[in-house]
Amino acid sequence: MERSRRLDSSGELTQSADIEYLLNAPLLPSHKLYVDTRPRFRPVPTFTVNLLLLLIQVAFVALTCVALFFCIFNGQEEICKQYMAPFNLRTIVVIAKVLLWLLHVVNERFNQYHHCKAKSRGYLKLYWSVRHLKSVPLVTLSTGNAAVLLIISAEDSFGSKNLYLYLIAGVLILELILSVIFVLIYAVRIYRFNRSMPRPDIIEEEYTHSSKRHMMPGIGFRERSSLEDVVEKQGDMIDYLKYHNAALSQKILSLTPEQSL
Incomplete structure (x- = not known):
């Protein structure tokens, strides 16, 4: 009995000593904890990439229209064939369009990756505001590819020899117009987000609700x-x-x- 009481008393003394040590331990500086745990803003690096891809698409459509003008309207088809051999104008346009579509596929995956990272960091409003905008150019080019394939398959049905080239040029211009509209809207939202450098949404909401008491x-x-x-x-x-x-x-x-x- 006496031995057990001694053990209990020693155990209590040891436990109280541990508690006293923890209570008297020096605390870490508050500024260190604040700096290390404060959410750091990381911009979404998709603004420049999307504008660069849009410029590539503009250059592609412009060069296609210039080639159609000099090779078809000015009657320089034989000269154009010498520079484009062994391919013709239609083949070059289709190959370039496929390469442009592949660039848009890579860019859409690039956008999705960075927006998922921003979503995991708490920027949910940004993710929801651009969840459709970031994929519209790819959907537009995919629809245009189907239209170009349909035009080429019905080439023999057109009365004019070069009518299908004009239709392909029209599809490219329509794709460019839609891409410019949606890419610019997307780029403006990303630019404003990176410039404002907001805190995560839940922190902003807590601050707003506490200030308004709503x-x-x-x-x-x-x-x-x-x-x-x-x-x-x-x-x-x-x-x-x-x-x-x-x-x-x-x-x-x-x-x-x-x-x-």
């Missing part, structure tokens, strides 16, 4: 939002919070040995 009509709901959008946005927000909590846990574990020293 009560929402329901937990997790927003006005003028469908139930499906609300559920999907909440899922994205939960994923970001899980990622952020995991990062903070890793940071706390890495700082624990420093504090014990």
Whole structure:
């Protein structure tokens, strides 16, 4: 009995000593914790790439129209054949269009990757605002490829010899107009986002709600939002919070040995 009491008393003394050591341990500077755990803004590097690809498409359409003008309208078809041999004008245009389409495929994957990274960092509004815009140029060129294939397959049905070339040029110009509109809208949104350097959406919402002291009509709901959008946005927000909590846990574990020293 006496031995057990001694063990208990020694155990209590050891435990109290450990607690006292933890309470009296020096704390880490607050500025160090703040700097290391504060979300760092990382711009979305798709602005320049999309504008460069748009310029390539503009140059392709312009060169195609110039080639059609000199080789068809001016009657210099024989001279053009000498420079384009062993290919003809139609083959060169189709090959160039396929290469341009492949560049758009790579660019769409590039955009998707960086927007998923921005989404994981908490920028959900940006992801939702451009989720369709970033893929519209690829869809436009894919539709144009189908139209060009249909025109070439019906080449023998046209009365004029070069009518199918004019139709292909019309498809290219229509693709360019649609691509310019949507790429510029997308580029403006990305430029404004990178320039404003916002904090993650959940931090901005907490700051706005605390300053306005505005009560929402329901937990997790927003006005003028469908139930499906609300559920999907909440899922994205939960994923970001899980990622952020995991990062903070890793940071706390890495700082624990420093504090014990």
